[in-house]
Amino acid sequence: MGEHVIRLPDVGEGVAEAELVEWHVKVGDMVREDALLAAVMTDKATVEIPSPVEGEILWLGAEIGDTVAIGSPIVRLKVAGEGNVGQGDATTEPQSEPEPVAQEKKAAPVPEKPAMPPLAKREKEPAPVQPAGVRSAPVGAPRREGEKPLASPAVRLRAKEAGIDLRQVPGSGPAGRIGHEDLDAFIARGPQPGKASGLMRSDRVEEIRVVGLRRKIAEKMQLAKARIPHITYVEEVDVTALEELRAALNKQKAGPDRPKLTLLPFLMRAMVRAIAEQPHLNALYDDDAGIIRQYGGVHIGIAAQTANGLVVPVVKHAEALDLWESGAELNRLAEAAKSGIATREELSGSTITITSLGAMGGVVTTPVINYPEVAIVGVNKMMVRPVWDGAQFVPRKTMNLSSSFDHRVIDGWDAAVFVQRIKALLETPAMIFVGE
Structure with missing residues (x-):
């Protein structure tokens, strides 16, 4: 061997x-x-x-x-x-490991069991006080309402001086009689609820070491918040027409290159159109070197929650993908991320990011920028709201876009122009395809 x-x-x-x-x-x-x-x-x-x-x-x-x-x-x-x-x-x-076999052979000798004292003597000795949570006596109200506690005058005097209601003290003696040891245990445990509700206090503290992906996420978020002064811009978008178009397209016979469309491919195409008019939002800011690297290719990171934590697979060159190609690539990357087989290249290289919690997206969020990018677009929950059309309230499907920008390089005006352009394209979805 x-x-x-x-x-x-x-x-x-x-x-x-x-x-x-x-x-x-x-x-x-x-x-x-x-x-x-x-x-x-x-x-x-x-x-x-x-x-x-x-x-x-x-x-x-x-x-x-x-x-x-x-x-x-x-x-x-x-x-x-x-x-x-x-x-x-x-x-x-x-490292030396103890050998179980040797331990078994060298087992410590069993000490002789001391003879039990006479019964009369044992009854006079107080029972040892056990720590809270170990006693078998019930927690909460130890007796029925109106039932008087059984205790000696000395125990009653001690309880009175300590301000303790003996009705709340479980007794371990015959017929629930309360002894000094029960009083000691009650004081050590602290006051309990006055009714048998089944609720118990917990003082458990669990230490969880931050490792792996969770540590990487923590480091990235700390870096982003420490170095980037965020400005968040929130705008409501009416997506009624977009949802009607999406439903109509999904009813068509799907093929291998025609996946079922979600809202994200439409948002990606709208972002590509908006970035063409404001290319400085598709950039990385190297604040150590004082350089903004502006990219021609639009590489959109999609923040995705997995069983191991948050990852950001990247749709490379979104400017060259149509609606269905964008949807197919999204599906492929999402599956790779969830199954843990996404490669390093698929999880890096983004120039701008989308973050969405789907149906749990809330009304408003404050997305953290994916450092060293300068912008992130957050999708909030879609809901039906009454909207005044000039004559009456009508039901419309709306959602908020919560987008954050690096205020060192993106002015508030430019951020608003960017979001408003995306809003206009999503509210009139036919405009997304004009010029393609």
Whole structure:
């Protein structure tokens, strides 16, 4: 038998280190060749590390949340044959693990059980006070309404001096008799509700380490809010005509290149038209160098919620995609993001972003700009509202666009012009196709 050391492989893109976000194995596990050992994250791309050999896990070289350098040993296995451990691996000694078998053989001797004291003596000894939540006595009102508590004069005097209502103290003695130990337990636990409601106080505190994608999101949001002075502009949009057009297009026979349309492809096409008139909104601001990089290609990031957190797949060159091509690419990227197979390229390179919570979008939001972009367009919940048409109130489908801009490079006037142009295109959707 030999030992085989697995080192963190080069995950590409010139990355020097990666964060360990998941272990699929533990010490003592038997693994087959190509079995998944761990997952590491760099930027927003997650890479799974398979085992190149079959063997038994002897040692794991990092904990979840640790940053590991490329080439560092992360797993040590016992394998058939000589393995690959040589002099270069001498410093990679596994952490000593207690051996269960040895522990069983060296079990501590069982002390002799002391003889039980006479019954009369035991009854005079006070019962030990147990911590709150451990006692088996009921929490809340310990007896029926109107029932008098049973307690000795000494217990009653002590309760009176402490300002305690004995009707709220559970008794552990015969017939619910309250003793000094019950009073001690009640004081330690604190006052409880006066009726048996089933409600219990919780003092539990759970520490959750921020790792992986959640840490990347936290860092990105902190950077955006710390460095970008946001201005948020909210406008209501009447999408009645747009919804009628969308429903009519979706009723047509769909083909492989004609996916079912949502509102987002229409918004993307409207943004492309608006950006053509205000290209400075399709830009990244390098505030360290003091340079605005304005792009000809419109690469729209779509903020998407997944089981692991928020990711932003990117529809590249939206200016070259028609309505149905935009919808098909949206569907493909959304599925890749949700299943966790989106590539690094698919999750980077955006020049402007759309964020939407769908039916849970609320009335107004204040989107955080996807640093270092200069603009983000937020879609709020669509709802039917009464709108005055000059003669009467009529039901119309409306929604708000909540859009944020980097106020260092985008003036409030330009932000308003941009949103108003998108509003005009969505309210008269035929205009989206004019000139295409």
